[in-house]
Structures are given as C-alpha cells and as structure tokens.
Amino acid sequence: MSLAVTSNRYGRFFDRARGAVASNRSLLFGTLIVGTMVLVGLLGPLLWSGDPLALGSGRFLPPSLTYPMGTDDLGRDVFARVILGARISLVVGGLSAIISIVVGCAVGATAGYFGGLLDEIVMRVVEIFQIIPRFLFAIVIVALFGTGLVKIVLVIGLLSWPPVARIVRAQFMVLRSEEFVLAAKMSGASTVRIIVRHILPNVGPIILVSAFLQMSSAILVESFLSFLGLGDPAAPSWGLLLQQAQLYLRSAWWMTVFPGLALFLTIFGLNLFGDGLNSGESAERGV
Amino acid sequence: MLGSLLKFSLGRIVLSIPLLLSVIVITFLLIHAAPGDPAVLLAGDAPAPEFLAQIRYAYNLDKPVWQQLLIYIIKAAQLDFGSSIYFKRPVIDVIVERLPATLLLSGTAMVLASVLGVALGAWAAQRKGSGTDSIVSGASLLGYSIPTFWLGQLLVLLFAVYLPLLPASGMTEVRLRYTGFAHFVDVARHLILPACTLAVFELALIARFTRTAMIDALGRDYIVVAFAKGGRKRHVVWRHAFPNAVIVSITIIGLEFGALLAGAVVTETVFSWPGIGRLFYDAVFRRDFTLLSGLFIFASLAVILVNLVTDILCSLLDPRIVR
Numbered sequence: 001m002s003l004a005v006t007s008n009r010y011g012r013f014f015d016r017a018r019g020a021v022a023s024n025r026s027l028l029f030g031t032l033i034v035g036t037m038v039l040v041g042l043l044g045p046l047l048w049s050g051d052p053l054a055l056g057s058g059r060f061l062p063p064s065l066t067y068p069m070g071t072d073d074l075g076r077d078v079f080a081r082v083i084l085g086a087r088i089s090l091v092v093g094g095l096s097a098i099i100s101i102v103v104g105c106a107v108g109a110t111a112g113y114f115g116g117l118l119d120e121i122v123m124r125v126v127e128i129f130q131i132i133p134r135f136l137f138a139i140v141i142v143a144l145f146g147t148g149l150v151k152i153v154l155v156i157g158l159l160s161w162p163p164v165a166r167i168v169r170a171q172f173m174v175l176r177s178e179e180f181v182l183a184a185k186m187s188g189a190s191t192v193r194i195i196v197r198h199i200l201p202n203v204g205p206i207i208l209v210s211a212f213l214q215m216s217s218a219i220l221v222e223s224f225l226s227f228l229g230l231g232d233p234a235a236p237s238w239g240l241l242l243q244q245a246q247l248y249l250r251s252a253w254w255m256t257v258f259p260g261l262a263l264f265l266t267i268f269g270l271n272l273f274g275d276g277l278n279s280g281e282s283a284e285r286g287v
Numbered sequence: 288m289l290g291s292l293l294k295f296s297l298g299r300i301v302l303s304i305p306l307l308l309s310v311i312v313i314t315f316l317l318i319h320a321a322p323g324d325p326a327v328l329l330a331g332d333a334p335a336p337e338f339l340a341q342i343r344y345a346y347n348l349d350k351p352v353w354q355q356l357l358i359y360i361i362k363a364a365q366l367d368f369g370s371s372i373y374f375k376r377p378v379i380d381v382i383v384e385r386l387p388a389t390l391l392l393s394g395t396a397m398v399l400a401s402v403l404g405v406a407l408g409a410w411a412a413q414r415k416g417s418g419t420d421s422i423v424s425g426a427s428l429l430g431y432s433i434p435t436f437w438l439g440q441l442l443v444l445l446f447a448v449y450l451p452l453l454p455a456s457g458m459t460e461v462r463l464r465y466t467g468f469a470h471f472v473d474v475a476r477h478l479i480l481p482a483c484t485l486a487v488f489e490l491a492l493i494a495r496f497t498r499t500a501m502i503d504a505l506g507r508d509y510i511v512v513a514f515a516k517g518g519r520k521r522h523v524v525w526r527h528a529f530p531n532a533v534i535v536s537i538t539i540i541g542l543e544f545g546a547l548l549a550g551a552v553v554t555e556t557v558f559s560w561p562g563i564g565r566l567f568y569d570a571v572f573r574r575d576f577t578l579l580s581g582l583f584i585f586a587s588l589a590v591i592l593v594n595l596v597t598d599i600l601c602s603l604l605d606p607r608i609v610r
Contacts, residue, residue, distance in 0.1 A: 135545070136545070
C-alpha cells in the first residue's frame with residue numbers, strides 16, 4: 001500500500017510562478033520563525049537577565065514589565081523559563097532528527113541499492129515500526145527504562161526513522177539504474193563510494209525537507225512526553241512548563257499561553273519551512 | 288469480483304498476523320530488557336518476598352525465557368494480559384470497562400475530522416490558487432502544527448474559564464447524576480471541548496492530503512475525457528475525480544490512527560476523560576506495567592485492525608487495488 005501524493009500536472013507557467021512566490025513566502029516566514037527560535041536558544045540567558053530557576057518574590061504574578069510572562073506557582077520567571085525551554089526543545093528536536101535521518105538514510109540506501117531479500121526484510125521491519133503507535137511506544141519505553149534527555153533523544157530518534165528510510169529507499173531504487181551510476185561502476189568506484197558520493201547527493205534535497213519535518217515532529221513528541229510528566233525533570237522544556245500549567249489553568253493563564261505559543265510557533269515555523277522547500281516538488285511524505 | 292475481494296481481504300488479514308505477533312514479542316522483550324527484576328517491576332514498589340515468589344510463579348518467571356515468551360504470546364493472543372497491579376483485576380476487564388468512553392470521544396473526533404477534512408480539502412482543490420484555497424491550506428498547516436494538549440488547555444481557558452459555557456473536565460456531572468435524555472445532554476456538553484481538541488490535528492491532516500489528491504485527480508486524462516464527452520462539472524468532479532481522491536483520505540485516516548490514539552492520551556489527560564488514554568497515563572504513574580503493556584498491545588491491535596478496515600474499504604472503492 002503506497003501513498004503517493006503527487007503534485008498537480010498543470011505545468012502552466014503562470015501557476016508555477018505563483019507557486020514559487022507562495023513557496024518563497026512560506027520559506028521566508030518559516031526561516032524567520034525558526035531563525036528567531038534558534039537565536040533565542042543559542043543566546044538564551046544573554047537575552048534576559050531573569051533566572052529561570054530562582055524562586056522570585058511573588059507567586060502567580062500576572063505579566064508585567066518586570067515579569068513579561070508572569071511568574072509560576074513557585075514564583076519563577078516564566079519568560080526566563082520559556083527562553084531556557086527553547087534551548088532544550090531545539091536540542092532534543094535537532095539531535096533526534098539527526099539520529100532518525102542518519103539511521104533512515106543508512107537503512108533506506110542499503111535496502112534500495114541492493115534490493116532483493118535484504119530489501120524485503122528491511123521493508124517488513126519498516127512496516128512493523130509504522131504500524132506500532134509510535135508515541136505510545138515511546139511512553140512505554142520511557143516508563144520502563146526511566147527518563148533523561150539522552151534517553152528521550154535516543155527513543156524519539158530510533159522510533160522516527162522509518163518514513164525517512166521509505167523515502168530514501170524509493171529514490172535509491174530509481175537512481176541505482178541511472179547511467180551515472182553505471183559510469184561510476186565502470187570506472188571502478190566501490191559500492192560504498194557509489195552510494196555515498198554518487199547517489200546520496202541526489203537525494204539531498206528530499207532528505208533536507210524530511211529533516212525539518214522530522215525535527216518538528218520530534219519537538220512535538222518530546223513536548224507530549226514532558227506534558228505527561230515523562231520528560232527530564234531537570235530540563236524544563238516547553239512541554240514540562242505546560243504540564244505545570246495544567247494544574248493552575250484557572251488561576252494563571254500566562255503559564256499556559258506563553259510556553260504553548262513558543263512551542264506552537266516553533267513547530268509551525270519548521271513545518272512552514274519544510275513545506276516551502278517541498279512545494280512545487282512531488283514528494284512522498286511520512287508526516 | 289466478490290471472490291477476488293474476499294481473497295484480498297483474507298490476504299490482508301493473514302499479513303497482519305505477523306505484525307501483531309511482532310508487537311507482542313517486542314513488548315515482552317522490552318519488559319525483560321528493562322533494568323531490574325521483572326518480578327519487582329510487576330509486583331510494584333517494595334513487595335514482600337512471598338508476594339515476589341507468587342508473582343514469579345504466576346507470570347512463569349521461574350521458567351526459561353523462551354518458554355515465558357511462548358506463554359506470553361499464547362495468552363496475549365487470547366487477550367489475556369494478566370492482572371492489573373493497581374486494580375487487582377484482569378487487565379482486559381479494566382480496558383473493556385474504559386473502552387466506551389474512548390470510543391465515544393475518538394469516534395466523534397474522527398467523524399468530525401473526516402467529514403470536514405474531506406469536504407474542505409475537496410472544496411479548496413477546486414479553487415486551487417484562489418484566496419479560499421490559501422486560507423484552507425494555511426489553516427490546515429496551523430491546525431497540524433498546534434500541539435493537541437495546548438489546544439485543549441486554550442479551549443478550557445476560553446470556553447470553561449473566561450466564558451463559563453462548557454464543563455472543563457470529566458464526562459458527566461458527578462454530583463447531579465442525570466438519567467435519560469438529561470444524561471445524554473450532559474455527556475454531549477462534556478464531549479464538545481475534548482472532541483474538538485482531538486479532531487483538529489486529524490482534520491488538518493485529512494484536509495491537506497485530500498486537497499493534494501483531489502488536485503492530482505482533477506489533472507488526470509480521464510477528467511479531460513469526461514469533460515470532452517460533455518459531462519457537467521458537478522458530475523465530473525464528484526463522480527470521476529472525488530472517488531479517486533477519497534481513497535487517499537481513507538488511507539491517511541488509517542495511517543494516522545496511531546496519532547489519533549496519541550492525541551487521545553493527552554486529550555483525556557487534559558480533560559480528565561475517563562477513557563483508555565487516561566488509563567494509559569495513570570498506568571505510567573502507578574507503575575502498573577501489566578496494565579501498561581496490555582494497553583500497548585491492545586492499542587497496536589486497534590491500529591492494525593483500523594488499517595485492515597481502511598485497506599478493504601479502499602479496495603471496495605477502487606477495484607484496481609485488488610487485482
């Protein structure tokens with residue numbers, strides 16, 4: 001059962017031009033949002049003098065000039081915590097995405113290039129991974145093995161590679177019989193060299209698109225886990241802030257609205273960016 | 288035709304057996320690979336030595352691992368996941384008890400998302416490039432970027448805290464104990480916010496994929512032919528293009544059913560909805576690992592079944608799939 005989502009075939013010039021502008025706009029806004037978040041994550045404490053951990057003077061203070069996003073149940077500065085959360089969410093998302101991309105590429109490239117029995121086995125494994133409810137699986141693993149940033153990154157990364165493997169495999173199956181591969185073979189290039197230096201660069205753009213989508217989904221899964229109290233308690237990610245906010249929904253709206261907005265904007269920016277890169281191209285996607 | 292369909296369905300059912308088996312094996316291996324003694328895991332915190340011995344015996348932990356695995360598979364195949372540590376009752380009984388609430392919530396959300404998503408997607412596709420199309424596309428991108436649990440919190444803030452129109456949690460008004468029609472209204476009022484929360488992600492996804500599929504279908508040669516033969520626009524769009532596009536929508540509904548369950552866990556947590564999702568959350572914190580593993584296998588079974596149904600549904604709609 002394959003799900004090919006192909007772009008339209010109206011190849012008219014006007015439509016294309018319009019599409020390019022629209023895609024540039026998505027790219028532009030996506031870049032702006034993601035860039036801002038990355039800057040916030042990188043600069044972190046330099047941006048705001050507030051201490052995310054210090055117990056302040058008052059609990060549940062509404063947003064003001066001193067505390068732009070108010071204070072939480074322990075009197076901590078929510079703005080400072082949202083800034084710290086950017087770093088945690090982006091690092092977890094980025095590292096998980098890297099793991100899933102590397103594993104997905106390795107698996108997909110091997111299966112697609114060699115084909116045959118190996119491909120058959122790999123695809124069965126991919127099928128199993130795709131049918132298992134990924135997020136519930138992550139909960140079970142974290143509940144059994146305990147939490148921590150490293151474990152969460154590993155779990156998310158190692159559960160997310162199948163869609164990447166599928167895409168890369170499909171590309172390799174087409175590309176392996178192209179003439180440039182044949183030429184490389186004739187000139188005596190090794191199999192590894194052909195896969196890594198000749199075929200993989202052609203798959204680059206598609207991998208890039210899926211890297212951004214992987215990152216957005218990794219940040220989402222991390223926030224789900226943290227929201228359920230399975231995140232690293234020592235690392236206040238946005239999901240953890242929202243978990244704490246749940247208890248005080250009636251008394252402190254700012255504890256919910258601001259961390260959630262940061263999380264939502266980051267995911268939205270990443271999706272927008274991936275979409276912008278993707279538009280105009282047909283792509284098989286595992287969202 | 289019917290024969291080949293039957294053969295196709297049987298084939299799909301046979302193919303899903305190894306999938307289910309792998310889920311059971313993976314769950315078993317996870318419990319055994321987890322740090323610490325599985326007997327202690329299953330017995331809960333600080334068990335008495337006699338109780339540990341009892342657990343070892345009851346769960347066959349005194350037997351070789353391969354025998355344990357075999358017993359686990361045979362029992363799981365009969366939906367026997369052992370006894371819940373917290374509830375002290377068979378896991379499957381606890382699950383069945385909570386099932387109706389989750390079916391009501393996720394069923395409502397699914398119907399809402401499917402009907403609206405397909406309609407919006409198909410509608411936008413016909414106006415490709417127009418203002419309405421951009422609005423639908425933009426909204427669906429927003430919709431699937433919004434974390435489900437945050438959306439739930441926002442809806443509670445808006446419609447339960449600032450405009451006290453709807454209840455913020457639970458499935459019924461515990462103190463009032465309505466019966467008959469009043470009970471129905473009470474549950475419906477409690478259902479609105481969580482169902483909308485859960486529906487948004489799926490709705491956005493279905494709308495996006497339906498739109499793309501519909502645009503693709505409208506660009507095919509058979510559409511040109513249908514128009515050339517003098518077909519009316521409405522007829523061509525809904526009789527020729529739409530059935531081809533809706534297959535993609537149905538496939539997406541199946542593929543994303545796991546995501547719906549994930550959404551149900553957080554939605555039921557936000558709204559204290561007494562279903563399977565909330566049970567999953569509670570099982571984690573009560574360290575009720577028999578219940579947790581039972582729920583996980585049960586959820587995987589549900590995903591496999593839903594995909595089976597959507598596969599067969601697609602083959603009914605498009606005989607080319609059966610071959």
